[in-house]
Amino acid sequence: MAKYFHPIEPIHEKYPENFQTRRLENVTIIGDGTEVVCRQEQRCYYCTVPGIDNVLHIVAKHFKVEQPPVINFEEERPPADILPAGSAVAPSLSDEVEESRRSLQDVERTVSSRHASAEDVAELRSRGIEVYDDDEPAPENSRAQSSAGEWFAPTICPRREHMNLQEFYVWLGCNFFMACFPGIPHREDWWSTKPISLREGAPFRLNAYMTKARFLHITAVISFTNRKTPTFLDKFHDIRQMLHSIADGDQGKPILWRIKLQEGKDRPKDNHNTPQFPSEFEHQTNTSALMLEITKPIHHTGKVVIMNSQFCVTAGIIALQNVGVFGQALVKKYGNFWPQYVPGQIIDDYMRDKPLGYAATFKQIIEGKEFLLHCQNDDRDVTTKIMSTHGIIQPDDEHVTNRFIDGDWKSFRYVEPLSRQNQCKHLVNEFDIQRHDPVCLEDVWTTNWWPIRQFTFLCSIAEVNAINSRARSRKENADPLLPFRRKLAVDLMKNQIGINMSRPPSLAIHGNERAVVVAHEKKTRPTYMGSWDHARGTWKGTKTAYILLKCAVCKTDTRVYCLCNPAVPLCERCCYNHEAEHNSQIQ
DSSP: OGGGSBSSHHHHHHSTTTTTTOOOOSOEEEEEEEEEETTEEEEEEEEEOTTOOSEEEEEGGGOOOSSOOSSOOGGGSOGGGGOOTTOOOOOOSOHHHHHHHHOOSOOOOSSOSSOOOHHHHHHHHHTTOOOOOTTSOOGGGSSOOOOOOOOOOOOSOTTSOOOOHHHHHHHHHHHHHHTTSTTOOOGGGGGOSSOOOSSSSOSSOOTTTOOHHHHHHHHHHOOSOOSOOOSSOOTTHHHHHHHIIIIIOTTSOOSSSOOOOOOGGGOOBOTTOOBSSOOTTTTSOHHHHHHHHHTGGGTTSOOEEEEOGGGOOHHHHHHHHHTTOEEEEEOOOBTTBOOTTOOHHHHHHHHTTSOTTOEEEEEEEETTEEEEEEEEEEETTEEEEEEESOOOOOEEEEEEEEEEETTEEEEEEEEHHHHHHHHHHHHHHHHHHHHHSSOOHHHHSOOSOHHHHHHHHHHHHHHHHHHHHHHHHHTSOOOOHHHHHHHHHHHHHTOOTTTOOOOOOOOEEETTEEEOSSOOOEEEOOTTEEEEETTTTEEEEOSSSSOOEEOTTTOOEEOEEETTEEEEEOOHHHHHHHHHHHHHHHO
C-alpha cells in the first residue's frame, strides 16, 4: 500500500487522489536498516518507486516480496549462513532427527497429547527428562495441608490502593474548592485540557493536586465504614460508624456535639424480629428517648436545653428533669390537639384580656415534679407558651422588643424563659442562613449516593461551626462563607501530611563541638527514576529517562531534591532556600 511509505509527501504528490488505497508495483529494495516510524524504531526496507526520485523506506512487515532476492539481507539469513569464515557447525543433532525435522509428513508422537501412560513417563524420566504429570501434585503441594483458618466476608480488596490521610484531605479539598464556583455543569471541566475560557468551563484546573482518574476512583469506591456487613438488613450500615466517629468521637474528640439517627420504621431487626442497636432509654417514649440520647453528655450537670416545638412533649421534659437536665420547649398546637398536660384553651382565655408583654406561669405537679407553663403576650391576640421545669417570670432588661399595634409602636421586655427561647431561635436561623448563603455545600457537591449526601451535610455543618468558633476565639466577626471555604480548600489540597520536609534537626552538643544529625545537600534524581517509594526505601522505576516532578513548595517541574528527604521534590530556588534556612539555624 502506498500509504505505508515514508516520507509520504512524494507519494501524495504523485497520487493525490488515491494514495490511501493504491498498491504500488515494480518497487525495488536497495537496502535495509532501522528507522523511527510511529515513534518506534522499526526495521525497514529502503526502496525506489517508479516515477519518484526520492529513496523511500517502509516497515518490513508492510512489504510483500513477490520475487525473492539472490542474496538475503544479513538479518534474514539462517544462523548457519552468517557464521564467520573458517568456523564449522557443531553436530548437535543426529541424522535421524535432522531427517525428521526436514520431513513434512506426520511422525508418531512419543507421548499422547491428551494423556501419557505410566510407561511413557517412566521411560522419559529414565533418560533424565523432567516430566510434569497431571495426576501428580506440584512439589510445593505435596506437603500435608493445614486446616487452620476462618470464614469471613471480604470488605476491602488488597488490590485497591489504600488512601492515606494526606490524599483524603486533597480529595476533600477538591470538592470544597469546586463548591466555591456554582454553575459548572460537569466536574470533568476542572481537569479539562482546553485553555481556560471566560465563557465556559471551570475557571481553574486541579491537575496539579490530583488527577481526574484518581479523583473519580476515590469518589467511586470511598466508604465510611470498615465493619462487616450484618446478616440482617440495615439500611444505615454505610453511615452508622461515620456518625459515631463524628459525633461521639472514637478518641473522645467529637467533631460535632451530638447526632442521633432517626431510623423510624426502617430500624433494623434480626431474623427473630428483635430490634438491633438498642438504646439505654428504650423504656421511654420515642420522643423522650430521643431527647435523652441527644442530651446524654450533659446528664447530671444542671444545664439548660432549649428546644423547638417538635419536642414539646411533657414526658420528655420530665425525663430530662430526672437525669439532671433542665429542658424547655416551645408549645405549639398541632391540628386540634394541644400537647398532653397543656390546657391551651384555658390559658388563651385567661391571657386574652391582658396587656402586651403581660406574663404568667401555669403550674402543675406531674410525677412529683413541678411542670411549668410560662406564658406571655408578645403580639396582638397571641400568647407564647413555654413548657419547662425551671425558670422565673422576670423581665430581661437587655431584651426589649417592639410591636406595631393600632397605628403605634409599643415596646415590652421578654421574661427570662421566652428571652432564651427567642435568642436560641435566632441563632439557629442565622446558622441555617449562613450555611446556605451564598452557596450551600450540598447544592454544588451533587451526588446520587445517599451516604455521600449525609457526609456532605455534616461537612457543611462543621464548616459553619469552624467559622463561628474561630470568630469567637478571636473576638471578631465571622468570615463570609465563600472566602473561608476557598482558603480551607486550598490548604487541604496543598497539605503535606506525612510528606512534609523535616525541619533541620536539633544539634547534639558535646562540649565545644557540634554534631549535625542530617546532611542538607542538593541532589539530582537519577535517570529512569520517578517518585520515592516509601515501602522499599528507593526510587520507583520509569520508562522515561528524565521524569519531572512538581516542587513541593512552588509546584515547578524539577528533578532536584535535598539529601535530607529524597521523597520531597524541590526546585533549585526552593532547595537553596531550604539549605540557607538550615545553615542559619546552625549559626
